Amino acid sequence: MKALAFLGRGIKRSGLLGFVFPVLLLLVWESLSRFGIVRASLLPPPSAVALTLRDLARSGELLGHIEVTLMRVAFGFAGGTLAATVLGALTGYSDLWRRLLDPLLQAIRSIPSIAWVPLFVLWLGIFEASKDTLIAVGVFFPVYLNLMAGIQQVDRKLVEVARVHGYRGVALVRYVLLPATLPTYITGLRGGLGLGWMFVIAAELMGASEGLGFLLIDGQQTGRPAIIIASILLFGCFGKLSDMALARIGQRFTGWQDSFKAAKEKEANASDRSGLQAI
Amino acid sequence: MLRIDRVSKRFENGLAALSPVDLTIERGEIVGLVGTSGCGKSTLLRIACGLETPTTGEVILDGEPVTEPRSEVGIVFQEPRLMPWLTVRQNVGFALSKFSKSRRGPLIDAALHKVGLTAFADALPQQLSGGMAQRAAIARALVARPSVLLLDEPFSALDAFTRLGLQDHLLDIWREDKPTLLFVTHDIEEALVLSDRIVVMRAKPGRIHAQYEIDLPRPRRRADPRLQVWKERLLQDLDLVAA
Ligand SMILES: Nc1ncnc2c1ncn2[C@@H]1O[C@H](COP(=O)(O)OP(=O)(O)OP(=O)(O)O)[C@@H](O)[C@H]1O
Ligand SMILES: [Mg+2]
Numbered sequence: 001m002k003a004l005a006f007l008g009r010g011i012k013r014s015g016l017l018g019f020v021f022p023v024l025l026l027l028v029w030e031s032l033s034r035f036g037i038v039r040a041s042l043l044p045p046p047s048a049v050a051l052t053l054r055d056l057a058r059s060g061e062l063l064g065h066i067e068v069t070l071m072r073v074a075f076g077f078a079g080g081t082l083a084a085t086v087l088g089a090l091t092g093y094s095d096l097w098r099r100l101l102d103p104l105l106q107a108i109r110s111i112p113s114i115a116w117v118p119l120f121v122l123w124l125g126i127f128e129a130s131k132d133t134l135i136a137v138g139v140f141f142p143v144y145l146n147l148m149a150g151i152q153q154v155d156r157k158l159v160e161v162a163r164v165h166g167y168r169g170v171a172l173v174r175y176v177l178l179p180a181t182l183p184t185y186i187t188g189l190r191g192g193l194g195l196g197w198m199f200v201i202a203a204e205l206m207g208a209s210e211g212l213g214f215l216l217i218d219g220q221q222t223g224r225p226a227i228i229i230a231s232i233l234l235f236g237c238f239g240k241l242s243d244m245a246l247a248r249i250g251q252r253f254t255g256w257q258d259s260f261k262a263a264k265e266k267e268a269n270a271s272d273r274s275g276l277q278a279i
Numbered sequence: 280m281l282r283i284d285r286v287s288k289r290f291e292n293g294l295a296a297l298s299p300v301d302l303t304i305e306r307g308e309i310v311g312l313v314g315t316s317g318c319g320k321s322t323l324l325r326i327a328c329g330l331e332t333p334t335t336g337e338v339i340l341d342g343e344p345v346t347e348p349r350s351e352v353g354i355v356f357q358e359p360r361l362m363p364w365l366t367v368r369q370n371v372g373f374a375l376s377k378f379s380k381s382r383r384g385p386l387i388d389a390a391l392h393k394v395g396l397t398a399f400a401d402a403l404p405q406q407l408s409g410g411m412a413q414r415a416a417i418a419r420a421l422v423a424r425p426s427v428l429l430l431d432e433p434f435s436a437l438d439a440f441t442r443l444g445l446q447d448h449l450l451d452i453w454r455e456d457k458p459t460l461l462f463v464t465h466d467i468e469e470a471l472v473l474s475d476r477i478v479v480m481r482a483k484p485g486r487i488h489a490q491y492e493i494d495l496p497r498p499r500r501r502a503d504p505r506l507q508v509w510k511e512r513l514l515q516d517l518d519l520v521a522a
Contacts, residue, residue, distance in 0.1 A: 160330055161360045164348045165374050165423075175373075179364045256364040256403050 044226040049233070052226040066234065069200055069211040072128065073242070076135025077196045081189065083136070084143035088188075091144075092151025092181075105144065113137050114202055131203035138199035139192035146188025150181040183257050186250035190243055197239045212238075280306055281327065281427055281459055285336035288322055288485075296322045298484035299336060306426075307457035311470030311477045315517060319485025320463040321357060324429045327461065328352045340427065350377065353425030355433045359412035361404040367391070367415050368400040374423045390422040393448050395441075410437045417445065421452055430462035434469065446473060450497070467513050471506045472499050479516045489516055 026046050032038050033045035056062035091098040124130040162176045204213020212231045219227030281304040288297040296319045325331040329348045338345040361370045375383045391397050394414040413436045434442040481488040
């Protein structure tokens with residue numbers, strides 16, 4: 001009992017708390033299939049999924065699929081972000097450009113993006129270009145909307161301070177507008193990346209001969225649920241990892257916000273503790 | 280010399296914030312601006328530093344019209360307005376973009392020392408109390424030594440002790456390089472202790488109601504009976520005491 005309590009405290013300290021439920025889930029899932037409570041042909045146990053992954057990796061097939069999917073997300077994300085940054089900056093800074101462009105973009109936004117697929121395929125063919133474009137469309141809107149809103153919400157009072165101290169044009173952008181906008185922009189980038197992952201699956205489900213999405217379909221058509229589950233897990237891992245990377249990069253530039261949050265959390269924790277003491 | 284020449288201001292919503300105001304401030308003069316809330320003091324300061332354009336009239340600094348903010352004119356706003364992503368030190372340094380890197384350090388150190396924020400140089404604005412933030416803003420306005428300094432209720436967010444300290448600090452600065460000071464205050468005693476001249480404004484429409492030369496020698500003691508006489512007089516002007 002004591003040892004268990006000790007272990008519990010150790011986990012709590014080491015920040016492994018988030019792993020407790022996934023591990024439990026894996027154990028339950030494994031035993032459900034092992035003891036025949038669910039049919040392994042529908043829900044293979046995690047160990048079978050792991051073996052499938054290993055086999056795919058050994059044959060070199062897996063790496064190829066991962067690479068293709070990552071490249072699609074990367075291209076789509078880059079393209080969508082670039083367009084969104086230019087247009088978002090334009091409509092954010094300039095009233096005129098906003099009134100010119102924003103209504104059109106908002107109208108386009110209300111079209112479900114998958115509806116573009118036939119057109120993109122017709123225009124760009126069934127290969128990479130149409131997929132990358134679809135992903136870019138998905139990435140575009142969160143980035144665009146956040147950047148535009150971020151720029152518009154910059155505190156006018158801070159801009160005045162900058163003007164009083166002689167900041168104009170580029171200097172004003174560099175030293176006030178940019179840092180003030182960055183947190184919302186990064187929120188937009190993360191949202192965009194999330195949608196990028198969603199759209200890459202959509203693009204690959206609708207016809208691809210490579211990629212993690214293809215692997216999903218392949219698993220379905222050949223009746224191998226282990227492959228489907230393995231691809232889902234891989235999507236999850238890469239989605240999470242890429243988001244963490246983006247968050248990490250963002251934190252370097254918006255650390256001032258996080259340290260504020262950290263300070264607040266510390267305060268909250270402190271009041272938690274004092275509450276306990278009172279009891 | 281700072282000359283506010285028949286300046287009036289009507290906002291887009293039709294509100295006449297200032298009816299023509301004439302005010303001439305000599306180089307190195309200290310002018311205190313008092314008046315009830317909403318009578319246009321902040322508006323006048325904003326026009327004087329070129330942030331706001333007057334509807335009629337103009338502001339002339341040393342013979343040149345002020346149409347947009349200039350580096351010789353510094354302002355302390357009614358709120359601290361610190362950049363939340365910069366530390367206190369960087370916020371003060373924000374005013375020194377035209378100075379070389381090597382000159383910035385010592386100037387910032389001195390400015391922070393004078394407002395008593397040395398220990399918080401590396402703190403972020405969110406970690407400061409209201410009074411500390413306002414002191415940082417004052418340091419930022421003073422650090423580049425502008426020749427005209429406009430202050431909009433600079434000390435009203437501060438506790439009495441800090442306020443007295445910073446009033447003295449302001450006078451120290453003034454003694455060193457004699458900037459022209461125009462400051463708004465709701466504290467009549469503060470106006471009396473600091474000012475060469477006190478301008479009383481009234482609302483609806485915003486205008487100058489009276490001006491008084493306070494020809495008492497400095498340093499002035501706050502308990503000086505002559506100040507009490509002035510105080511009575513000014514309170515009457517502001518309709519705060521029945522005549
Ligand atoms: N941008 C604006 N648009 C419309 N009206 C404004 C604007 N700025 C100020 N006003 C109005 O102008 C009048 C004067 O405002 P101002 O801020 O100059 O007053 P004040 O004397 O500084 O008051 P306080 O002592 O409360 O700071 C007020 O009635 C205010 O509502
Ligand atoms: Mg005001």
